[in-house]
Amino acid sequence: MARVKNDLVGSNSNSLSTGINGAGIPALKSLLATEAIRKQMKSLLGDKAGHFMMAIVGVVEGTPQLQDCEPQSIINSAIASAVLDLPIEKNLGYAYIVPYKEKKKEKNEDNKYQVRNIAQFQMGYKGYIQLALRSGQYKYINSIEIKEGELENYNLLTGEFNFKFIEDINQRLEAKTIGYASYIEFTNGFRNTLYMTKEQIENHAKKYSQSYGYDLSKGYSNSNWSKNFDSMALKTVLKLNLSKFGALSVNVQKALQIDGSSIKSISEEGTINVEYVDNTNEENKIIGDIELATNEEKLELLRQSDLIKFNLKKKASELKIDFNSMNKDELQILQNIIDEEIDKQMK
Structure with missing residues (x-):
């Protein structure tokens, strides 16, 4: 039976099982210094463990909102990225640790809703490309913004899109974005293009991200969709294309399952137990239908x-x-x- 490590504590306390309390950089560093965490990092990453732990601290130092999050949730999100062998430096765009303010329905003694600041694991579209390419089954894989005037026609029967792209790069950057497209082509010749209009992407974000819907209702810009709409849109069209038509390696399946989740625990065998706090995981339900051979x-x-x-x-x-x-x-x-x-x- 898989032994579970790094269980997150309940929402009524910030106290970790290690005895380290609170949040912020000092609490994170103290938790990273514990023997249990250092041993797990060493087991998972070998000689790279020290650099990876420094990278975790660097990410949190560069993201003030993460400093209010439970340190264990930050570390678990980072370990999930390490399980997929993806760097967490946000400038690289492979994977992200994203802060999330979870408001519990139950009220405390002061008749106020309980709030829990936790970290979520988010895949970047470059991360999906990287994992797919590692399988050796893809010849081409990419996602791009589609500008006004570039979509020429769509064949309803074959599902093929024809685009005529603006050749001048600077002119293309300034042109209005009307949608987003992803393209996959296997080494065996199979290929598929998925195109979604900007309106379709907007509706998708409203449906699957509670924080984005809250932003829109209150005029806020706190969610990842509000801050990085284009990047999230590029990831969405690629993610949907892969989940419906891609060759799903174990790591791609794992990435699809844990994307946008709070990591509760990770076993020694790499099994990741998650909690969906910003969505119900309806977007990824197709993955539940994929069974591995025994x-x-x-x-x-x-x-x-x-x-x-x-x-x-x-x-x-x-x-x-x-x-x-x-x-x-x-x-x-x-x-x-x-x-x-x-x-x-x-x-």
């Missing part, structure tokens, strides 16, 4: 392939399938190959 199913495939002297792992590698972490669909592909090979040998 060890018993993989062993049965290997047993069948050994009987007919067929190098199944080599075939899986040729098909860009990670045998150790394949999903049910990939399992079925390999099973069909074995069945065909058995038929050949019986003729």
